[in-house]
Amino acid sequence: MKTSNQRRYLKGAAATALALAVASSAVTAQEGTAPILFTNAHIFDGTSPDLSGPMSVLIEGNTISSIAAEITAPEGATVIDAGGDTLMPGLTDCHWHTMQANTTNALFLTQDLDYIALEAAVGAEKVLMRGFTTLRDMGGPVFGLKKLIDNGTYVGPRIYPSGSYISQTSGHADFRSMLEVPRDYARDLTAQEQRGMLIIADGKAQVMQRARENLMKGAVQLKAMAGGGVASPSDPLDVAQFTQEELHAIVEVAENWNTYVSVHAYSAKAVQHALAAGVKSIEHGLMIDEETAQMVEEADAWICMQPILNDEDAIPMPDGSFEQQKFFQLTDAVPTAYELAKQYDLKVGFGTDTQNWPELQDRQGAQLAKLTRWFEPWEVLRMATSQNYEMFKMVGPRDPYPGKNGVIEEGALADILLVDGNPLEDINLIADPEANFVVIMKDGVIYKNTLEN
Secondary structure, three states: OOOOOOOOOOOHHHHHHHHHHHHHHHHHHOOOOOOEEEEEEEEOOOOOOOOOOOEEEEEEOOEEEEEEOOOOOOOOOEEEEOOOOEEEEOEEEEEEOOOOOOOOHHHHHHOOHHHHHHHHHHHHHHHHHOOEEEEEEOOOOOHHHHHHHHOOOOOOOEEEOOOOEEEOOOOOOOOOOHHHOOOOOOOOOOHHHHHOOEEEOOOHHHHHHHHHHHHHHOOOOEEEEOEOOOOOOOOOOOOEOOOHHHHHHHHHHHHHOOOOEEEEEEEHHHHHHHHHOOOOEEEEEEEOOHHHHHHHHHHOOEEEEOOOOOOOOOOOOOOOOHHHHHHHHHHHHHHHHHHHHHHOOOEEEEOOOOOOOHHHHHHHHHHHHHHHHOOOHHHHHHHHHHHHHHHHHHHHHHOOOOOOOOOOOOOOEOOEEEEOOOOOOOHHHHHOHHHHEEEEEEOOEEEEEOOOO
């Protein structure tokens, strides 16, 4: 069994040495892991409002094989005495950008893809060491890194990839300058399109082609831009993007592939526009009104929300800029959106949408803790464990990680945290994973164990 000491935790300056530094230890750790028995643990199972009494949990291979008050350790098993600490499922993030979270926007838009990919690999390991064992990646060329993590070459979380953002001209992913438009109809792809970061498509035929290309590369769900965004230079927040025909065409492509479409949409108009096209997952939805909340409920759609507030975690923007004005417009609406989600018992996922400000990624758990402004601590943890996984599993047969996850129960995949203390009483424990996450396990492999001498 490999511990965190053998899983070298690489920092920024070591990015270019990542492949050699990680490969040997990671691959070895995946081979022949002995059974692991946790004893004397209080369990948050991912769904219940209360912790269990002291229990034992046996991990064999990559699954939880047994949960009982007492379990006899199999021969050769590693026994971890939890000492009354809390055993819970690994955390998840339903809106992450693997290729952008560990770098700035200036570097992301100007550096070679190999630089971005190495930074992303370093960032992926940091994600896992914060206790996030699964990400739904909502845009970017993450397919190669995902494969290398899955085969044990690099260290990181499970990733549900979406591929390139699909945007209309002047949409949320169109970062071209005014000097680059109008364009020739037979134009070359921009550098960002060539890298697989995004794709600009107009008309039914184009959006269907680009959606199919994402699926061909390995996307398990699709991501389209259906409304205005904060960081993009051309689009106001209140607009809807793509026509109904275009959005429905992307939905049809996804449904033919037995999966679903998620869309970037803040405003009530954009969300309603997307729901009418058959979209099943609304990314953000942070400016919805009561009518729209009711429509989300009636459509049985998901809404992946983020506590984007004008607080200590606000990303700095130039004073008076178009982007800053949109940011203030958004953050003023966020509390109401969460209140409506709670009132109508919407299917809410937890995500952070962290990107373009590397320091902010370390606040991933702290962002989750902020949700106690609207939800009970156990509801917050359920959102980031079993509830997010209900959303992830909408990919159906495209699921790269078949099996139950996000829960502590027999037969579930062994993505597990041991927390020093009770996060149902003190949710802020998850905001400091370095101090409070005693054991971090993904797929039955331990990546951190501070109890081991």
